[in-house]
Amino acid sequence: MIFNSVLRKMYAEYQSPIRYYLNFNDDFIDVNQLISRKISIEHVGNQCKSCGLDKPIFRMGFCQSCFYTVPEASPSIINPELSMAHLGKEQRDLEWEKKFELQPHIVYLALSGGLKVGVTRGVQVPTRWIDQGASNAIVLAETPNRYEAGMIEVLLKDSLADKTNWQRMLKNQNPEVDLVQTKEEVREKLSEEQQEMYVEDNKIWEFEYPIEHYPSKVKSLTLAKHPKIEGVLAGIRGQYLYFESGEVFNVRNHEGHVVEFTV
Ligand SMILES: [Zn+2]
Structure with a gap:
């Protein structure tokens, strides 16, 4: 065929x-x-x-x-902390950006060849993790918009990677990491305001691939x-x-x- x-x-x-x-x-x-x-x-x-x-x-x-012109490829797609719709400021198309950015987002920890922190829209759970080939993931925080999620990610980027190590992911090489423990450790780094968006549920998502x-x-x-x-x-x-x-x-x-x- x-x-x-x-x-x-x-x-x-x-x-x-x-x-x-x-x-x-x-x-x-x-x-x-x-x-x-x-x-x-x-x-x-x-x-x-x-x-x-x-x-x-x-x-x-x-x-x-x-x-270089469509909102789907604006810099805030890759770097959520650059989002501006919550301020009513346009980057490429304010109406599109409001719809996309002003909705619940989550910050997560995932194992995808290594431990990483990431941001995605709530509706993208668990699709985002599958797309990354993660073996496990845990939700760290839920925020009202993309900007707040991006700010948490930026804060944690110093201590955690924000990119998938695709070579290791493809060979199924994951470090031994306790996601719940790591989540509790990074909680301490959040500001008081960010702590309010912390998610207590410690469900660990598991993914098995064909x-x-x-x-x-x-x-x-x-x-x-x-x-x-x-x-x-x-x-x-x-x-x-x-x-x-x-x-x-x-x-x-x-x-x-x-x-x-x-x-
Ligand atoms: Zn085109």
Whole structure:
């Protein structure tokens, strides 16, 4: 079967193991069912996530001009502390920013190849953690908007990483960390105002991915360097497809690329 479609990030369902789906225009593909089968992904064009034009994808699924103008790619997306909608100040599109930023956000601790702190919208739980390939996560604080969550993250960045160590995550190498204990330790660093947003519930989220054998070495392939990628699908974690060769392909990083996907 051949599907010709723009790539979008995989849709994930929180089950054990996680279930993944690819959304190819009108077809919804169950990716777990493709494990052990040969697939190929060939780059045949582009479709910017905003303007829809066949222009080279610059970052986050957008062409260069959209990347620098659309609210979905503004600097506060990567750095929540730069959010300004709570002040009524526009960055790129105030109405969009108000909707996006002025909603409950959470600050979390996750194990994804290492211990990290992160911010996401409340509605993105637990999707955000699955997208990062986290093995465990715990909610640290819940804030009324994106800015407050970003401020907590900034405060904790000194002592905790804020990026996923993707190489280690893909090899399933996690440090021995007690998330509850770490959460209690970082509580002390919060200001009085931030302490009020601290979440007492110490539920530890666990994620199991559809992969049996983790590779000892991983090599990430991009369509820019390898316009046609093929191999036997060995498993899935985060937004990565693993091939039996130990090569991996990040679906989300290729949003906006039009591909011919063959099973
Ligand atoms: Zn565009």
